[in-house]
Amino acid sequence: MSPSEQAQATIPSDETVPDYVCALEKAAHYLPPDQIRQLRYAWTVGAAAHVGQTRKSGEPYITHPMAVATVLAEQRLDVETLIAAILHDTIEDTPLTRATIASEFGETVAELVDGVTKLDKLQFQDRQEAAAESFRKMLLAMARDLRVILIKLADRLHNMRTLGAQSSDAQRRIARETLDVYAPIAQRLGMNLIKAELQDLGFRALHPWRHSVIEKRIRTQPVVRREAMVKIEAQLAQRLTKEGLAYRLVGRIKSPWSIYNKMRIEQKSLDQVMDVFGFRVVVPSVPECYHALGVVHAVFKPLDGRFRDFIAIPKANGYQSLHTVLFGPYGSPIEVQIRTEEMDLIAERGIAAHWSYKHGGDLPNSAQNRAHAWIANLVESQRATGSSLEFLENVKVDLFPDEVYLFTPKGAILALPRNATVLDFAYAVHTDVGNHAVSARVDKKLVPLRTKLVSGQTVEIITAKSSSPKPQWLEFVVSGKARTAIRHQLKHLEHEDAVQLGHRMLDRALENLDTSLDRLPQARLDAYLGEHRYPRLEALLADIALGNRMPNQVAQVLARQVPDTPDLLDAARALQVEDKILITGSERGVISFANCCLPIPGDEIMGYHTAGRGIVVHRLDCPNVAEYRKSPERWVPIGWDREVHGDYRTGLRIDTENKPGTLAQVAAAVAASNSNIDSVEYVDRDVHLSTMRFIIEVRHRKHLAEVIRRVRRLAVVHGVQRL
Template sequence: MTTVDDLIGLVRAYNPKTNAQLLADAYAYGQAMHEGQYRHSGEPYFTHPVAVASILAEMQLDDATIVTALLHDTIEDTKSTYGEVAEKFGTEIAELVDGVTKLTNLQLNSTETKQAENFRKLFMAMSKDMRVILVKLADRLHNMRTIKSMRPAKQAQKARETMDIFAALAGRMGMQWMRDELEDLAFEVLNPEGRTSIIRRFIKLQRETGDVIHKITGDIQHELTKARIKAQVLGRAKKPYSIWRKMEEKKLTFSRLSDIYGFRVICETETECYAILGAIHQRWRAVPTRFKDYISQPKSNGYRSIHTTVSGRDGKRVEVQIRTRQMHEVAETGVAAHWSYRDGVRVQNPFAVDPVQWIATMTERLDSAEDHEDFLEAVKLEMYIDQVFCFTPKGDVVPLPRGATPLDFAYAIHTSIGDRCVGAKVDAIRVPLWTRLKNGQSVEIMTAQGQRPQVTWLDIAATGRAKTAIRRSLREEDRARYIKLGLELARVAFDHVGKRVSDRALITAAKRLDLPDSDALLARLGSAELNARQVVQTLYPELVIQPGGEIEPSRAIVGLSPGQSFERAACCQPVPGERIVGITYRGKGVMIHAIDCPALIDFEEETDRWVDLTWHSGPHAAVHQVSFDMTISNDAGVLGRLCTLIGEQKANISDLHFSDRKQDFYRLIIDVELRDVEHMHAVRLALEADSDVATIRRHRDLNQKP
């Protein structure tokens, strides 16, 4: 474990004016609070906060951040309190420690709605003080470096969360080195065979070609010497996960990958950057479409560099990044460069982004998301973007994520322009709205009065901002239709419990569900954002309770061990009366599958996980959700009539959404809560008998594998 003197020496190396006594006091306090606690590896727990502090010291951060790292688990895991930390170390550090504690308690890999709520809290914490996130990222990095001591199931969960959230966030903040390491550590857990395969191929390639990095570095240095330019040339092989991702994206084998090596040229001035670019392009042929100038068009996190790919030695593609030393510091530490110290003073790097401005830019488009799904989609798009820069006809620059379309461009300018978009010209040539934009293109948007967003635009748009605006417009346009459908769904649900829908009942239910009025309630019902059962239960909870004599859902399965939990598989949605089998999961209990579920093929070699199960005999409650894929006529009253048919069969509609809408038909997925297989057949038969139902089949989604 790093000693207190070693840690102080590490900080003093870049900040001679550090408050050594403050660091020593925090070290002693953290060590005392964690006394007697141990990690999964058997090491004293305090080795972890010290390692986190060392990572942040290597990033040359301020004293408050280093102290926060030493104390970041005290409030959560020891008898220490916020008040005690504030008294000993000041309010600033107490706030930072409390912020890290709150982030630790967020379950970022839970269900969609909860995940979106937690993302909101994460960005709220970032907006208060970005250093909270820096400590959390360093905390996750050390945990991933020592993950092998955890249980396999916990390793997989942490690795997936790291890949999906923390690595992406580090990249979005400009901390590319941390993103690369987090991704590679997670890759080693999630796909060890794939990572080992990449490493073996690398070793084989090195045996065949020799030290390519040394050779190409020498070639570049030779050209710079000829041009009388002083610069440092650095070469590296790309990380295994970076190579794997490129193979997956481009559908290439390892032998066909060309740019698996990256080189950086670091100089002193911007003028030298462009002179170096000229020298490299004079010596080697540039690869078309692989040039990006992030010096003239920086990324929002302050990243500046020139990227070019050339055909180098033996025709191999080589990626070269050219930047000044100050740009390189920001490229290495991203937004964290704002807190970097050198020689006892905060570094005044002109390229470091003000974190307050950065987080405002980051969250600007997210605040407009009206519901959890919109927010989650928007934030993930914002975190993963790789930008292209396009121009308006007047020459203004519009930054967009890679894969963006003219529709995204229109909404980036203004929502009203996006809503009225009827076409686009790219470099003066008329193109379809689904065209993917490229760096440097000029885009002109054509609009028309009376134009409204189309449902198909959701598949065309790539940005969260555009998708949110399109959904909002569609909701407004469809509001009247949704209110009418919602009223029909409410009537069926109320009839199911022997009650009548009234204005008074709907107004009361709306108030209890924190909705402004009955129309808002019905619109949410009609758009499947609200369940009719919830409305009935809000008003008549005693009528929704299962009647006596029915088998409780928790006792529906026979053959489980005492205390063993179970869950119906979402891929096949088995119902009582169907033959079933259980698959055991560590920490999850047993997953129940229908015996003919295609997902069971994945477990053919793991017979020890199979459990022979049956449904409990007797009447079951109508709580088993089954999805139907239906194609129906697009005529007035058809959907309402079909909802009535389902209600007449004493079944409840829990959700429905349209998967396709055409001029003459609708295709929709409708979720119905049923008692058993006979109940399912009765509902299906009633629907098939309707002349406006073209097709109906049971919907099974294999993407919903556990």
């Protein structure tokens, strides 16, 4: 028997159903009668499953999923989504199984319920990690069916409406999570009605006093302001009517959260933020939007630089509208949005509009299509992310509402977060393009990867096969996709570097014991790996390179010359006769250079094995080396390869005359020597002289000597000394 047939046989009569069931059916009036009967049957199944369960407020638990379904019915969602909403907590909290739901209501409903269900059966380190992993699962379910996030947002909205039953700590935690994650997701999906209510409820729970003050101010607007609003509205309506436009004109009132945010971000007082009039003009077609724009510009003069055309270039969430700011008759700005009825529907409901508006999902710029593209990027990102917390952090970065709109050389439009750089753009084009990027042409001008972009620019990425991600890239990228891809690639490169270096270190240690990795019995090697819980030899080699195991200790155990706890002095003696490991410049992932002495190729150096960091290289004349002599077992004989490559940081102390233009002359001399300046700071400064500390990048000691010679030739320079 189908669900609809079962519904016919088991649903209660109208006289016996509670008010919350009537409220859902009233909100779902757009559905045909047989689907309304399916909803009532779903209620009977859900109520039976949740029987005896109550909310913290004392109400029967079934009132919550029914309220969630009502929120979605108000958005005119389809019957499958509403049934899934009624049953969304059953798999987690009741004996009802996924298989039963699938047999009663179909596989689609079961998939939706499963997508919303939290990961309560897994063990996590803490609540934060559990929430992050639950969020990751929800996004993967969204990739299969976007309706999962609609149910989750409605669930969160009803929980926020009934937050008063929670403890004060729980209220603050849930409100913060709502403002940080769920409201931005609703905005990213174009669902402004739900976003606005989530923000308002979250703000009220987090800062009740601030919310109360602003809300009271909105409610008790001065009479003068109300009269001004009416006059402006009348003037706009009169001119729009004279032009023969069919329109709907509404005044917009800012929410407490948007007012508070504007005060905080723009450092404005409450009076300054409140002193803005807002209107929305809704017309039948796109040509009439531009016609209406001309009309409002004729009534009041537009403010220069404040016009935005989101119809020609929609926002990433599919939002379309014309925005303009006019100079009002009372000295206050008038913000006007102009859009079509369809755009207004999508602006209010976002991806939910697809199920209630026949053309909603067919347009290339529709909220539905853009949401799918965004979620596809998230799915790609999560595959490369190490942890759920890191993934959630990257998603938060991508949820910034402010965006820049950029063009590829072929005219395609990409939307990126505010302050995005050339490198963010490269990763937005493709991960491989980002990984091999070296520079770019922005509006045909050559620029470095860290250059920040502004809307309207055309960006062409220049790549090289030899290029690969650098740790410094993480300092200036802002998009989650770029950050995830760079970290993933760096981990991959570091692991390869560590394995190669660990292999060299262990081989040299074994050579001192007249053996090698190749000559070791496989059974002995396997036994050692098994005893120390290494899945593969590569894991042991990486651990050696990262300083978590001493190569000489491992070598002595493998060669069966000493037990697993060797004498440290013997280890140190073995180390002294060991051949040097030579640095080529490709081991940056596991060899780092000490900031205290900044060694460069050509310096006499030593290596110090540091747990988790690998080998840290110091100059032999570094003041800290004396301290390291106390741990000879951690010394690593190290030197420079004959063909070392790459740039290395070093420091210069430069004494100069204190007059305008001196710093520019010194910087020019350094640049003329083909050296990059990493940082500059004044150490000392008086009326006549100043001392500056430069951190620069050089290839080797000869290159450094050339830089010093050029700087010394300057008339304004009195002395140069390497730090």
